[in-house]
Amino acid sequence: MTTDNQDPFISLSSSAAKRVAWLAEQEGKPDLMLRITVSGGGCSGFQYGFSFDSSVNEDDKTFQKDGTKAVIDEMSLDLLNGSEIDFVEDLMGASFRITNPNATASCGCGTSFAI
Template identity: 85%
Template sequence: MSTEEQSPFITLSPSAAKRVAWLAEQEGNPGLMLRITVSGGGCSGFQYGFSFDSTVNDDDLTFATDGTSAVIDQMSLDLLNGSEIDFVEDLMGSSFRITNPNATASCGCGTSFAI
């Protein structure tokens, strides 16, 4: 399943799209997509995961910003629907961050959440 630029389900900020493109280029494969997953664990119950992938599975949804693609499986989408993926750089370092409107709580590091 595929969507147009700026999916209504998940959005990838221009900053995140730029960083994904740069990282994929560093890997020597500019066609890589950012895969976003949710798994059980972390200090709040669920934990975000990020990796690169070149494969789209049957239950995946893809979305793109500025020519950069990301992919998410249907189960993870159910927990992240309406979220924005951003890339931030601050005094604490640089990282991808998810603003998840479904989360009722999250840990201080921003990598786990509760629903």
């Protein structure tokens, strides 16, 4: 993924890109993008949200890996700048996970964080 060092960015792992592409194919909608949001709540203050979307809003920024797109609104991007979105399958299950360099603390399940 190529970005200007001045612009906020996130990166998608190959595993995340493959999973988004597979899920979009299962839905029969190859243009679906992974929408990542941050909202107040969770046990650490902020909470990650994942959904699928086929539209880009005026305040969204898109990121691409292997032809797969992720979309993030401007406010969430401020909290996610420099993060990597991954898809992991382990004994606890399968899920998208975020490695966020801005987080000072996170909960045990990895879905909420503090700054």
